[in-house]
Amino acid sequence: MDIGTIIGISLGFFAIIGGFLMEGGHVAAVLQPTAAVIVFGGTWAAVIMQFPLGDVARAFKDLRKAVFPPTADLMHVVEEMVKYAQRARKEGVVALETDAESASDPFLAKALRLAVDGSEAKVIRESMEVEMDRMEAEDDIGPKVFDAAGGFAPTIGILGAVLGLIHVMQNLSDPSKLGAGIAVAFVATVYALFAANILYLPLAGRIRSRCKAAHREHELVLTGVIAIVEGENPRIIEDKLKGYVGGKAAASGSAPKAVRKAA
Amino acid sequence: MDIGTIIGISLGFFAIIGGFLMEGGHVAAVLQPTAAVIVFGGTWAAVIMQFPLGDVARAFKDLRKAVFPPTADLMHVVEEMVKYAQRARKEGVVALETDAESASDPFLAKALRLAVDGSEAKVIRESMEVEMDRMEAEDDIGPKVFDAAGGFAPTIGILGAVLGLIHVMQNLSDPSKLGAGIAVAFVATVYALFAANILYLPLAGRIRSRCKAAHREHELVLTGVIAIVEGENPRIIEDKLKGYVGGKAAASGSAPKAVRKAA
Amino acid sequence: MDIGTIIGISLGFFAIIGGFLMEGGHVAAVLQPTAAVIVFGGTWAAVIMQFPLGDVARAFKDLRKAVFPPTADLMHVVEEMVKYAQRARKEGVVALETDAESASDPFLAKALRLAVDGSEAKVIRESMEVEMDRMEAEDDIGPKVFDAAGGFAPTIGILGAVLGLIHVMQNLSDPSKLGAGIAVAFVATVYALFAANILYLPLAGRIRSRCKAAHREHELVLTGVIAIVEGENPRIIEDKLKGYVGGKAAASGSAPKAVRKAA
Amino acid sequence: MDIGTIIGISLGFFAIIGGFLMEGGHVAAVLQPTAAVIVFGGTWAAVIMQFPLGDVARAFKDLRKAVFPPTADLMHVVEEMVKYAQRARKEGVVALETDAESASDPFLAKALRLAVDGSEAKVIRESMEVEMDRMEAEDDIGPKVFDAAGGFAPTIGILGAVLGLIHVMQNLSDPSKLGAGIAVAFVATVYALFAANILYLPLAGRIRSRCKAAHREHELVLTGVIAIVEGENPRIIEDKLKGYVGGKAAASGSAPKAVRKAA
């Protein structure tokens, strides 16, 4: 499980609940089931009104990506692509047929298969860009759902607070309960702001950045396959693909000696 | 009727009204015809000021799309396009004349007719893109109207609350009615926030996503017809078009055997 | 006069003033000349600071477009363009000289004149796109002025309310006037929200959509003239241009028989 | 000095201060040096934190452009360009060497010099677009600084008000001073809203629109020089460039007779 998520959510709880307790507040004061019903029910009602049920389900599945992030090793992908380039140079692009079949990533598999089938670079690019556009649109569903939840929540929180205040105002005759009533009304705002700012919006951002990393990998793969089909020198391909990796690999800019020889 | 809409709107009502009742509020307290007049009248007055009447009418017609969503089966469209591609390969593009006439979707019909007429790929793309741009602009009218309503509503709600407070402030002399008066003033805010967040904004998003699905289908059809006119191999066409579909079709990436043979 | 504007503004007045009266408020309570001075003076001061005087004047002239919208009949323009295409086909582009001189729309006139002068399609496109860019920029001045007014108004309304409250707070010693004072302060907010939401912002949107319709017509005309210069078949031109029209014309997609014959 | 700025700022002061006096307020009530220190100090502290000192200085220099706007006569520039085109037609592009040296606008001078040096149209466009991009980025510094000031001011105003209220709340024991204290706290909001809405934001918009006019002129000059280098007919050039001018020149679309003859 991603340590950042654990740190983030613990820090959020400790800071906000802890700060409240340090001031002398009691936890019981912020535990209001009616506020929870209004805020969480209202927020997800709005989300379900806006998105198809399948999209909402997908958003919750995407939480896995946020909490257990896949480890992407771009440098490894670059090395794979360079190996393909070297094989294609020596034995022809057709030699990549087995690689196309055994590739674990379906995106890479499809690109290689198109290359093996003898498609032109232009056709490969068009086909794979259709694929990439669709995948990006699909990957953006989860973040959009949580962004929407984070956008609706504060307003629903105000709605809950106003409903609470309406109730309080109608019972002004008993001023001894006034303060407690207003306190209850404010809890809806607390729930909504906490959910939006410590959960929904950060989760949307977190899922989105995980997906962006996957898209960068797809761009790297597509650039590599196109370069292989166009018969570029494996060393030039490696140089170009390292530009996607960053860090020392890009800065050094020179291929390891073994690879240079093979090229 | 779409089950998501039913769930969404029911959840919204139960959560918000239910939460209010759980707190001990009375439904009567939030039934204020004057607040409804100000909020709904004011919101739609602003919308009617901004949009031609025809656009507002169209927005209400578009509600059907949100509540009874058409079922789009992109895989079926891909199969249709592959069939056209195979026929065009064997008998020439002219053989698609009957398909052009019998096509139920006017967009597909126009694209096929242009192909049958012997137009170049470039001319077909230009003509159909003009068509697509116009359809996208028309399809965006409904969502824009509801987005505008969702944008105006909260401010009109505040306007209603301020008008209510003005009335209350002028009658401060009778403090026993003060609380009830403020409660009445707040109801305008409740109506406005509920309408904007549980109805207008989600409906705009829902209609917009339905229309986007239709546009994806048009892009698929146009890509297919262009590929047919350019005489591409039906199998390559199928591969490319499957990129629009997603799910298993795209991942597997391979055409069913029967189709491969035919190609 | 556009019936939508009348309905919109009447509905706005009836809903908001009517709702206030229904609650038992008195019109006198919301007639505050000082609030009007602060809100309207302050808003237009900000607008005049931001825009040249000529732009502000133009915005008020553009109100005509919102209230008395010109009736654009795109289908009629398509028919005109097809007539030109047929004449150019039979008698050459030079035959359009009289049409260029008699055209009532200066945009159409300039495009035809360039065509008659024997300019290449590329030169015509470049020249007319410069023209279109400028016209779009000019047409956007009015909406921008009203958008700015709609953006400044609510903040100036809050400024007015705060100024009112400052005055009230300094006279707390006489609590009997407190409520009335606060009521007066709130009127600035009412004016500002009404002006922004029922007038400025909707008018900006309304003028902008009128101008967009004009730009669509210019795109149609330019596409048509370019196609004529490139010697395209009048029937193909008609098909392409109908894509701009929408509705039944586009859906049917087939030219009326008489035109087909002529082509 | 631009009359619009004078009218705008006077109207702003008269409307807002005047409205306050009409209500019976005293100017002294809104003169609070501490509020001024917090609002103006805090706003510009934030701006100085965000922008290099040179950028802030530039923004204040740019105020000249807003208050004493340069008068741009695009029609005159078109006539100049047409003269150059005619000379280049008769005597060759090299004949423009003296014009390049005597041109007062460095942008025009550089473009002409590149043309005289025999650079290709493509090279001229590339070089001058680098120049235009840089100038646009530089011209946008001033507006960005004032936009930032206009964005920070209201929040700093709230900060000032909250600080004032904290002070008031700690002295609740003396209720007779309560109202006055709150009034003082509100003055920070008044200063901030006035500065943001009547000064910073409108000035940003005003400087930005002055710069846009300069960029239009540069585009006109570049289009003209490119057309000269490509040997286009001076009359066609004039027609194209007039598209940038608008008004009657563009509508008439015909060059004055004298020019036509010369061409």
Next chain:
Amino acid sequence: MDIGTIIGISLGFFAIIGGFLMEGGHVAAVLQPTAAVIVFGGTWAAVIMQFPLGDVARAFKDLRKAVFPPTADLMHVVEEMVKYAQRARKEGVVALETDAESASDPFLAKALRLAVDGSEAKVIRESMEVEMDRMEAEDDIGPKVFDAAGGFAPTIGILGAVLGLIHVMQNLSDPSKLGAGIAVAFVATVYALFAANILYLPLAGRIRSRCKAAHREHELVLTGVIAIVEGENPRIIEDKLKGYVGGKAAASGSAPKAVRKAA
């Protein structure tokens, strides 16, 4: 250390704290550890939830760029590029091998090495643009983290204030403590607004503008290397590259005599 940062942060402290003291407030009143725990803990919890820990760490490292800005001398880079261009003209592009090895900037080094390796202009552009895109994405991490902190802080401040008010409302029975309690609640808002407006948002803007300067330098270098590979005249290259520099260099537009001769 950048003098602007020192001036900005000192001005911010003096204006806001000083203004508060001038009003007669006591510093002790705004020193609330619980408010600090809620605001700073909550804000960074949200940030850590949204961004990977490495990104947050990078943001703090980027503070160096804001506080100790690197001094970029674009004119010097232009002179370097012109030297390379002259050497490449006389001795061939291969003569730049030593320059490629000794270049201190890895971006310049990689571009030169690609040129020396005999890559075509197109390949160099593609490879270096991949590199530039990645560097821009990486450089934008720090600003995004601080922008997010600046976006979350005010809402967390309101959350803290509401939590404080809940506590106050539950102890209404002791009115003598009411004012002090509200004052404490407001401190969270003060911390949040100060942190967001005087620290987080300006720092994000400051880091972003430092990075933009670096990107401009990369564009300059890439344009220069491409021009060298395409064998353009060193004097033309100098003219083009000076467009990136601005100030007198661009306005004069003429290369120093010594350079002209060499060309």
